[in-house]
Amino acid sequence: MAVIQEHGYFWWSTEKVPDEHFAPEKAVPGYLEIADNGTVKLELHGFLSEDDHPIAALFAPSPLDGKAIQGILKASNNNVLLLDLESDGGRASAGGISHQNFRAWRALVGRNRIEYKQNLCASGFSVDLKGYEDWLGLGNISSTRTRRSVTAKAKPLTKHSYTLKSSKVKLKFLLKGNVFSLKRLRTLTIEEYAELEYSFNQDVSIDALQEKFSLVSDLLTLLSGSSRSLEWPWIHLGRGKSQSKYQYFFGSSRNDSPPPKFFDCWVAFPQISGSFGSLLQCWDDAQSNLGSGLQLFIGTLKSSSLHLEHKFANFIWGLEVLHRLKNPDAVQSIEFKEKIDRIIADIVFKKDREWLKKRLQNAHEPSLKQRLIETINALEINFEAKSLDTFCKICADLRNDLSHFGGQKTFSTYDDMIQALHEKLGALEFLYHAVVLKEIGVEIDKIKNFIFNGRHSYKYSQIYTRAGLVIEKKN
Secondary structure: OEEEEEEEEEEEOOOOOOOOOOOOOOOEEEEEEEEOOOOEEEEEOOOOOOOOOHHHHHHOOOOOOOOOEEEEEOOOOOEEEEEEEEEEEEEOOOOOOOEEEEEEEEEEEEOOOOOOOOOOEEEEEEEEOOOOHHHHOOOOEEEEEOOOOEEEEEOOOOOEEEEOOOEEEEEEEEEEEOOOOOOOOOOOOEEEEEEEEEEEEEEEEHHHHHHHHHHHHHHHHHHHOOOOOOOOOEEEEOOHHHOEEEEEEEOOOOOOOOOOOHHHOOOOHHHHOOOHHHHHHHHHHHHHHHHHHHHHHHHHHHOOOOOHHHHHHHHHHHHHHHHHHHOOOOOOOHHHHHHHHHHHHOOOOHHHHHHHHHHOOOOOOOOHHHHHHHHHHOOOOOEOHHHHHHHHHHHHHHHHHHHHOOOOOOOOOHHHHHHHHHHHHHHHHHHHHHHHHHHOOOOHHHHHHHHHOOOOHHHHHHHHHHOOOOEOOOO
């Protein structure tokens, strides 16, 4: 399903638009389609070419690096700017209609004409949090009905503002509908919605803005537990009275999962409304220190097409990476490291010592099982030590089997291995989720409350029990 399908006029961004004109003389009519995954197709009814002949433009096109196409749409009267262009064929005909096609991986669409610059920078972005109403705790419209009238009252939540290291974030709670119409109505619509606004202290590149937008999306996935994609953002160019806003589309995979329900959210906004800014900053900061250890979870959670083996391996890999990044100097034990050093020191020939030292340079590191145990223990869940040891050993063996033996060393048949993967994967997923939440500053009591006391506590007890994990009984 396309987001935009419109006819219009299009031209190279280097062409000047004369005063009181909507397009330059060399503008070419065409048809623009922006797909729901953000990719853009442009079919021109002619040639948008700087070459002497259409055939040259079609079969030996000029490089498109750094070029952009501007346009104006017929029905909406919106202006567009197409970036990251690719030639997509066409036809040069002596006796028919010649046409030229392009693809674009980014597009800006808005009311005002866009003055394109080679290094386009933005002051911020905003996004409608449609689909996250339950996570936000919206629902502040009440109504009273009598025999003669219906009275509706709406009291939106107070705006929240947060100051980050290099930006400011606002959460605005607003109303929309036809309540301000001067006409007499048969139908009255009032809708409460929220908008997140991200303002940079200094203008940033479009690439940097897109990265921040992705981080916001990933954080909402982490807090809500839903992999639903955010709406397309509005990019802000300029500041103050000269600021213009354009809807920003970019090629990406989209997830249309159902909106998360309040009781399905790991951490709902009302629980962390005061600390949302610090969580966002921690999530941002953690990318440079623990990036792969965090993103392997988010990326796997958002993907709907991974096979069971791939998903399991990603979770184990991510937990291992996270432990390595947090504990770069970790050893199995001081005694074990000293033993290795002592054996190497006893070798007579220097070249033999160097060879063995190189071969054993990682031998003192913690085993994968040990890394998993230490990472899970940080959650302060009172799993019986023996059950956690067994769980982590099987997970480590399964990962190593998948990596080196096609998955069938520990288990005699493929079906047995798949059964073991199913049993362990569910527990790995919620434990990894809890680990990442704790890592960015969510209070461990809130995390454990969702797992053990929330609406889904029975489901999680079945998952960890099936995986062989046992909670220690209190005396």
